[in-house]
Amino acid sequence: MSVYDDKPWLARYDPGQPAAIEPEYDNALEMFRATAARTPGTDAIRYFDGRITFAELDRLTDSFAAALAAEGFAPGERLAIFAQNVPQFVIAQIGTWKAGGIAVSINPMNRERELTELLTDSGATVLVALQSLYRDVAAAVVGGTAVRTVITTSELEYRSGDEPAVLAGVQRIECPGTLDLAGLLDRYAGSAPPRVELGPDDIAFLTYTSGTTGPPKGAMTTHRNVVFNARTYRDWIGIGPDDVVLGVAPLFHITGLVGHIAISLLTGAPLVLMYRLDPALAVDTIAAERATFTVGSITVFIALMNVPDVDPAKLASFTKIYSGGAPIPPSTVEAFRATFGHYIHNIYGLTETTSPSHGVPFHAEAPVDPASGALSVGVPTYNTMVRVVDEDGRELPAGEIGELVTEGPQVVAGYWNKPDETATALPGGVLHTGDVGYMDADGWFYIVDRKKDQINAGGYKIWPREVEDVLYEHPGVREAAVVGVPDEYRGETVKAFVSLRGGATVTPEELVAFTRERMAAYKYPRQVEILDEIPKTVSGKVLRRELRIR
Structure with a gap:
């Protein structure tokens, strides 16, 4: 018996019997050319007062x-x-x-x-x-x-x-x-x-990710992947040429590449770009351009709510709102709705799934897990099979926690020039996400943890070892360990624990400045705590769990 049998509104999203999407275009370029031929005079891009048809x-x-x-x-x-x-x-x-x-x-x-x-x-x-x-x-x-x-x-x-x-x-x-x-x-x-x-299996772009293990790897996103998930955004949410896409996610990120660029190229909906996110500018731009849709990190929507003296009427057109890339507190969803009158729909995916593999159907609202208070990330999208497995790869029943394993047309071909990493994370083309979660009895999925120690700060993925390596470049640092800690704005932020070399006098502020000069802004630690000793096991392994609860 399917968990969807008594829920006809969810039946089309049943991962056991997915709704089939037939290929519409062989590649993303063909997709763009069809739209350009169909609506040559409509705006493709709006950039402040500029227009490109x-x-x-x-x-x-x-x-x-x-x-x-x-x-x-x-x-x-x-x-x-x-x-x-x-x-x-x-x-x-x-x-x-x-x-x-x-x-x-x-x-x-x-x-x-x-x-x-x-x-x-x-x-x-x-x-x-x-x-x-x-x-x-x-x-x-x-x-x-x-x-x-x-x-x-x-x-x-x-x-x-x-x-x-x-x-x-x-x-x-x-x-x-x-x-x-x-x-x-x-x-x-x-x-x-x-x-x-x-061809559909040619690579459209490489998108670099820390993936489930190790340093950045180039995910080989094929034209098939791009076309399929552009269609997922279109059909799942109901985006068409009368919509206006607000580009709040960075275009280099898989969300921007697919949830902004590709959906615009498929549907003919104008893509509104603002150079980079400025919350007050975004509010004014939504009003001026009558923007209807976006997908971005929850930090974007928190920032919109915190614009001084924000006029809710300016977001009247902004009805199709999705958020992914970081956990969403249910209280934030309700606060946004209280402020602007619109519901934020959860969506979940990885670089390796070309953006969404799960989402909240547009006319539905995500349930909240009564035990943990977590908001569901949705149900699997079209043609997508998702299993929850234990450490031995055995499928687990509803309610039990394990690793999410995803199979579908949006799963990338592998990692550029990294066959070993591809074989580990994508054996047989099936993605072992590294995310830990469960499916409830009604078929909704929840993410409860990450399998490894990767940090997720406002949707940006950070590998602790990379931050530690930079800290070790400082002459006063003896040992360093980096973890993610809760943060009200970014969901999680980077904290470093450092022990110093004998005789060294270094302040936490100096170490923050040192890393800030050498790393992307989202990576450097916002907090540094200096300890006499970094806690470790007998074998010398850093006790990250102990550091997280300090």
Whole structure:
């Protein structure tokens, strides 16, 4: 008997009898071209006062792909995008596909060490970067990588009116030795690249994740994955051309890549970009653009509620709201509804599931586990099989806690050039998520813990060892251990415990500053506690559990 038998409204989401979605497009580029042909004059991207129609986006990406070909970029090569939420990100991604390449999205908060690691691992031969990021970070590292062409651009492009506060002080920067994107597009205007054939199993982009174990790995997201989960967003939530997508998630993240860009390319709904999230600007933008849909971390919605003197009427159109990437307190969902009148629907997935594998159906509300107070992450989405298994891989019945194992068309092909890690996390193409949870008797899933020690701060995944390695670079540090601790705003934040070398005098504030200079902003520890000794087992293993409860 299925747990859905007496719940007809959930029957279509039964993981035992999933609703089948037939392939609609062979690849994400075909998906975009169909929309551009269907609605050429509608807005594809809105960026402050700037507008780019689908027809214009088609022409711009043709020019970009033609320029890549002229620079010697060949099908199968990788192009890295190092930018905030700007139109050029979308232009570079689609243009890369038109040239037969693989896009590599890179967190704009990454510093030199992290950027070097990702460029080296991906073997990217072209880098598209904001001028400021090139000057401050990339210029020092590209010479030691496979990158042979650097294309720079300004966040001031594609807008012309009054300077928004989020861009205050931004100036155009000369970047010697690089190609200017605007000039490149002008030079190749009207040109078209050689036609390439992309199949559903070709890689659309590499998205770097810490995964379930170890340092960052490039998840190989195929065109099939992208098309399938774009359709999941469309059909699960009911997004169409009359909607307006607000881009609150970073475009480099799988949520931004699929829940913002791909859904817009599929449906023809305009994508509204704001460079980076500013809560007051977001509220005004929702009102001005009549935005209807977004998906982002719960910290986004907490920030919207905390805008001073916020006018709830400005969010009147904002009815299709989803949140994922971090645990959602039920009290926050209710506070948001009390403030704005709209319910936040939970959604769950990983980079390795190309965004959602579970979600709360749009016309439903997630139950709350009475024992733990946890909000359900939803039920498995279309064509998706999810099992809860024990340490030996045996499937567990409803109510018992184990690891979530996911199988479906959204599961990525593996990790770039890492067959061993692929075999461990994705044996036979089935994803062992590393997340621990359970399914209740009604078929709703709950996440209760992570199998490993990965930290989830506001949706950003942080590997403790990486932070520890940076702390060990400080001459005064003898030992370091990093854990995640509860945080009211980010859900979880990074805390470091440090013991010092004999005679060293180092303050917690100095160690915070030391790591802040060497790591992306979301990674460095917000708290540092200095101990005489780091607690360890007899065998020398750090007792992280003991540190978390200090």
